[in-house]
Amino acid sequence: xxxxxxxxxxxxxxxxxxxxxxxxxxxxxxxxxxxxxxxxxxxxxxxxxxxxxxxxxxxxxxxxxxxxxxxxxxxxxxxxxxxxxxxxxxxxxxxxxxxxxxxxxxxxxxxxxxxxxxxxxxxxxxxxxxxxxxxxxxxxxxxxxxxxxxxxxxxxxxxxxxxxxxxxxxxxxxxxxxxxxxxxxxxxxxxxxxxxxxxxxxxxxxxxxxxxxxxxxxxxxxxxxxxxxxxxxxxxxxxxxxxxxxxxxxxxxxxxxxxxxxxxxxxxxxxxxxxxxxxxxxxxxxxxxxxxxxxxxxxxxxxxxxxxxxxxxxxxxxxxxxxxxxxxxxxxxxxxxxxxxxxxxxxxxxxxxxxxxxxxxxxxxxxxxxxxxxxxxxxxxxxxxxxxxxxxxxxxxxxxxxxxxxxxxxxxxxxxxxxxxxxxxxxxxxxxxxxxxxxxxxxxxxxxxxxxxxxxxxxxxxxxxxxxxx
Amino acid sequence: xxxxxxxxxxxxxxxxxxxxxxxxxxxxxxxxxxxxxxxxxxxxxxxxxxxxxxxxxxxxxxxxxxxxxxxxxxxxxxxxxxxxxxxxxxxxxxxxxxxxxxxxxxxxxxxxxxxxxxxxxxxxxxxxxxxxxxxxxxxxxxxxxxxxxxxxxxxxxxxxxxxxxxxxxxxxxxxxxxxxxxxxxxxxxxxxxxxxxxxxxxxxxxxxxxxxxxxxxxxxxxxxxxxxxxxxxxxxxxxxxxxxxxxxxxxxxxxxxxxxxxxxxxxxxxxxxxxxxxxxxxxxxxxxxxxxxxxxxxxxxxxxxxxxxxxxxxxxxxxxxxxxxxxxxxxxxxxxxxxxxxxxxxxxxxxxxxxxxxxxxxxxxxxxxxxxxxxxxxxxxxxxxxxxxxxxxxxxxxxxxxxxxxxxxxxxxxxxxxxxxxxxxxxxxxxxxxxxxxxxxxxxxxxxxxxxxxxxxxxxxxxxxxxxxx
Numbered sequence: 001x002x003x004x005x006x007x008x009x010x011x012x013x014x015x016x017x018x019x020x021x022x023x024x025x026x027x028x029x030x031x032x033x034x035x036x037x038x039x040x041x042x043x044x045x046x047x048x049x050x051x052x053x054x055x056x057x058x059x060x061x062x063x064x065x066x067x068x069x070x071x072x073x074x075x076x077x078x079x080x081x082x083x084x085x086x087x088x089x090x091x092x093x094x095x096x097x098x099x100x101x102x103x104x105x106x107x108x109x110x111x112x113x114x115x116x117x118x119x120x121x122x123x124x125x126x127x128x129x130x131x132x133x134x135x136x137x138x139x140x141x142x143x144x145x146x147x148x149x150x151x152x153x154x155x156x157x158x159x160x161x162x163x164x165x166x167x168x169x170x171x172x173x174x175x176x177x178x179x180x181x182x183x184x185x186x187x188x189x190x191x192x193x194x195x196x197x198x199x200x201x202x203x204x205x206x207x208x209x210x211x212x213x214x215x216x217x218x219x220x221x222x223x224x225x226x227x228x229x230x231x232x233x234x235x236x237x238x239x240x241x242x243x244x245x246x247x248x249x250x251x252x253x254x255x256x257x258x259x260x261x262x263x264x265x266x267x268x269x270x271x272x273x274x275x276x277x278x279x280x281x282x283x284x285x286x287x288x289x290x291x292x293x294x295x296x297x298x299x300x301x302x303x304x305x306x307x308x309x310x311x312x313x314x315x316x317x318x319x320x321x322x323x324x325x326x327x328x329x330x331x332x333x334x335x336x337x338x339x340x341x342x343x344x345x346x347x348x349x350x351x352x353x354x355x356x357x358x359x360x361x362x363x364x365x366x367x368x369x370x371x372x373x374x375x376x377x378x379x380x381x382x383x384x385x386x387x388x389x390x391x392x393x394x395x396x397x398x399x400x401x402x403x404x405x406x407x408x409x410x411x412x413x414x415x416x417x418x419x420x421x422x423x424x425x426x427x428x429x430x431x432x433x434x435x436x437x438x439x440x441x442x443x444x445x446x447x448x449x450x451x452x453x454x455x456x457x458x459x460x461x462x463x464x465x466x467x468x469x470x
Numbered sequence: 471x472x473x474x475x476x477x478x479x480x481x482x483x484x485x486x487x488x489x490x491x492x493x494x495x496x497x498x499x500x501x502x503x504x505x506x507x508x509x510x511x512x513x514x515x516x517x518x519x520x521x522x523x524x525x526x527x528x529x530x531x532x533x534x535x536x537x538x539x540x541x542x543x544x545x546x547x548x549x550x551x552x553x554x555x556x557x558x559x560x561x562x563x564x565x566x567x568x569x570x571x572x573x574x575x576x577x578x579x580x581x582x583x584x585x586x587x588x589x590x591x592x593x594x595x596x597x598x599x600x601x602x603x604x605x606x607x608x609x610x611x612x613x614x615x616x617x618x619x620x621x622x623x624x625x626x627x628x629x630x631x632x633x634x635x636x637x638x639x640x641x642x643x644x645x646x647x648x649x650x651x652x653x654x655x656x657x658x659x660x661x662x663x664x665x666x667x668x669x670x671x672x673x674x675x676x677x678x679x680x681x682x683x684x685x686x687x688x689x690x691x692x693x694x695x696x697x698x699x700x701x702x703x704x705x706x707x708x709x710x711x712x713x714x715x716x717x718x719x720x721x722x723x724x725x726x727x728x729x730x731x732x733x734x735x736x737x738x739x740x741x742x743x744x745x746x747x748x749x750x751x752x753x754x755x756x757x758x759x760x761x762x763x764x765x766x767x768x769x770x771x772x773x774x775x776x777x778x779x780x781x782x783x784x785x786x787x788x789x790x791x792x793x794x795x796x797x798x799x800x801x802x803x804x805x806x807x808x809x810x811x812x813x814x815x816x817x818x819x820x821x822x823x824x825x826x827x828x829x830x831x832x833x834x835x836x837x838x839x840x841x842x843x844x845x846x847x848x849x850x851x852x853x854x855x856x857x858x859x860x861x862x863x864x865x866x867x868x869x870x871x872x873x874x875x876x877x878x879x880x881x882x883x884x885x886x887x888x889x890x891x892x893x894x895x896x897x898x899x900x901x902x903x904x905x906x907x908x909x910x911x912x913x914x915x916x917x918x919x920x921x922x923x924x925x926x927x928x929x930x931x932x933x934x935x936x937x938x939x940x
Contacts, residue, residue, distance in 0.1 A: 060738070060742035235737060240732060254735075254737065254740040254741060255741065256737065256741070257736070257737030257741075262734035262736055263734065263735045263736070263737070263740060264732035264733065264734060265724075265732060265733045265735075265747070266732055266733070267705060267724065267726065267727030267733070267749075268530070269749070270724040270733060270747065270748070271724060271725065271726070271727075271749040271750065271751045272530035272751055272754065273749075274749055274751070274754075276747065276748055277735070277740065277746065277747035278740070278746055279737075279740030279741040279742075279743075279744055280741065281741045281742055281744070284742065284744075
């Protein structure tokens with residue numbers, strides 16, 4: 001017996017410019033769960049450079065056409081096969097699969113290609129788990145033995161991978177030298193990256209000018225350390241610059257080539273300084289198989305850090321699936337943060353009838369995890385947690401201020417999807433600056449407070465029953 | 471008690487352009503052998519790019535000034551300390567030392583920085599042992615497990631390292647794809663490289679055009695092989711080209727950067743094809759220490775191959791030490807083969823008196839190993855052996871023709887130092903072409919003949935007494 005759900009999909013029938021070949025289709029999705037399969041209701045899914053490349057047809061592995069876009073997402077299990085190890089309501093993300101078909105409301109997925117997420121972790125975090133944090137984890141753990149007190153250097157420090165590297169390095173006591181492109185609000189960005197754990201942040205120009213002295217004076221002489229690893233997501237001369245900071249025998253790992261220029265190394269770096277160059281493609285590495293033990297350790301590590309609030313998603317722009325053209329455009333112009341699709345309940349999106357196959361579930365209840373402000377569920381805890389942390393240190397009456405901001409937040413998000421309101425972003429930055437510059441709170445104090453609050457929030461969440469209503 | 475010898479030295483008192491800062495000095499060299507030291511009479515010493523860099527002061531390790539140039543040489547032990555493990559007459563080359571001071575007639579050296587050479591090996595070969603063949607050996611043996619039937623690719627195939635790679639690969643049954651720059655006599659060069667063992671030779675343009683198809687059709691489909699290693703002595707786009715031929719997970723090793731351009735790699739090569747990039751500086755690796763076992767195996771391997779005639783020096787231009795300006799100029803203009811200093815007996819070179827400290831040796835006898843044609847000693851067997859080999863296959867009366875060429879050779883070299891006479895070089899090429907194209911002799915037949923002859927020559931040499939007369 002087949003069942004069906006109505007769903008929207010972002011599909012491409014041929015490879016090409018995603019702004020042209022992607023189209024949104026509404027369809028009745030007929031399915032029959034085989035053993036080991038589950039039906040997933042996707043909650044959110046980001047746009048990664050990888051996803052753009054897949055639509056363009058320039059990624060190493062191509063999808064069979066027509067194909068649904070997307071490779072990362074978080075979703076709830078809404079229907080399982082009789083013998084399933086997952087159960088209804090489990091939060092999952094797709095893993096070890098190049099075709100999770102997640103730019104849609106519903107998919108059927110194989111259980112063994114899904115990771116069940118610790119229920120205390122936010123879906124937004126879960127939906128950005130499998131590419132950037134995993135890449136960062138592997139680069140820090142899988143090539144060279146790194147110990148607390150060691151140093152790494154990276155370009156593209158503000159990218160998704162870059163931010164994950166900063167957070168993981170910080171959590172493990174590894175110092176990071178971070179290179180970013182110069183921009184109008186550079187000081188704000190530096191504060192932000194230092195706040196999530198960066199030891200030092202330089203623009204490319206600053207590092208070109210002072211990098212050599214810095215590595216000699218600060219890293220070697222003051223700290224007695226060496227730069228053992230370099231992470232390169234840019235290529236061209238930027239690659240040359242960070243390779244030059246490596247100690248003899250150091251390793252440079254390339255995970256991307258944003259500049260679209262060849263990755264450059266000097267003869268002195270390779271021949272005399274004996275640096276080693278490697279590349280990493282997380283997805284291909286996973287698909288190769290045979291790394292089960294490492295993968296298990298990696299996912300455990302990352303989830304623990306996410307629960308403690310030490311691993312968070314990068315800044316996100318939210319979009320309805322209908323606004324995919326804007327989202328894709330933003331993702332491709334390189335001037336925006338990560339673009340995130342939020343899949344509201346299908347009935348909100350022009351379907352005349354609700355999905356009909358789950359008679360046991362109430363089809364007319366509103367979908368409780370959508371961030372429309374009408375619920376206090378797990379779906380949107382990230383930004384409020386951060387705001388609460390920042391507010392606490394500058395506020396004489398934290399309880400009152402916190403509730404004020406919550407209601408502001410609630411009003412603003414009601415029925416809207418987009419960036420958090422401007423005044424909120426500003427507030428965060430002001431608070432961070434206040435803490436770091438005026439009150440001279442150390443990173444450590446901040447970290448402990450953030451941790452305590454995250455744990456409290458997690459405990460609160462755990463007590464709630466998870467409602468899954470399709 | 472001190473002793474002295476009179477010697478000529480090529481010395482630089484400051485770093486700079488070798489054509490300007492190098493100068494020839496004549497001096498009384500006073501010495502006293504400590505335990506573990508010997509006095510060496512150098513026979514010949516090549517000019518390596520490394521030597522140029524050292525004089526310029528741009529090499530990773532700098533010499534204390536004033537310094538004597540040179541890093542490779544072959545010499546005879548002429549005086550030993552009482553407890554020496556070496557004995558008078560031993561043929562040696564300097565090893566594991568950045569300052570062997572070998573652009574001179576005599577040096578004092580530490581025994582543990584000298585390698586005693588199999589007496590059947592030609593001094594010209596011995597003097598080019600420690601840089602190029604050792605680099606080639608390490609690249610083929612020390613990074614990736616290579617088996618007979620595997621493939622390597624290299625640029626700069628006509629360089630000293632490139633030729634050693636070709637010969638070692640051939641000896642071990644490894645196929646080599648060799649890239650050279652286009653030139654007027656390209657077909658002659660291709661034949662020459664194939665003759666010493668190259669499987670395929672392409673110009674850079676040919677490989678850019680057909681390389682991808684070649685690797686797919688010939689290497690993969692016809693031979694079922696993969697290119698596991700790439701050797702890069704050039705940099706720039708040439709590096710990109712050979713890196714592109716590597717199989718997934720293949721390794722590229724850089725040993726030089728002749729183009730003076732940064733070494734380039736694409737994102738696809740590093741990230742999707744998982745290629746690994748390494749560098750090698752033979753000298754620094756040796757000085758690091760701790761590789762005794764590998765070094766011993768390497769030197770044994772290389773000497774065995776040299777005795778069998780499977781490892782030979784590259785084409786050489788010979789120079790008196792007085793003509794060092796021409797030699798250095800030739801070495802730096804990139805249009806000539808390897809430049810080799812031949813140190814004649816000191817008395818030939820303007821000294822009024824002979825070295826006086828070795829009363830037991832006859833100072834007025836001519837130095838028997840100098841290639842002036844007046845002796846049939848070990849010093850100049852390389853070119854004649856090759857000629858004899860080639861002659862045998864096209865000659866109805868090999869014995870007669872061989873003796874004819876010998877006398878021609880003898881006349882030409884009498885008292886002169888320089889390239890082998892033009893007609894001889896031409897003859898070699900004609901003969902090789904004849905063999906390979908007209909008579910369709912396979913490489914294998916040629917190899918066996920060459921081997922047999924080399925062995926015979928070696929046996930002859932072994933019976934001779936080595937004369938050492940300073």
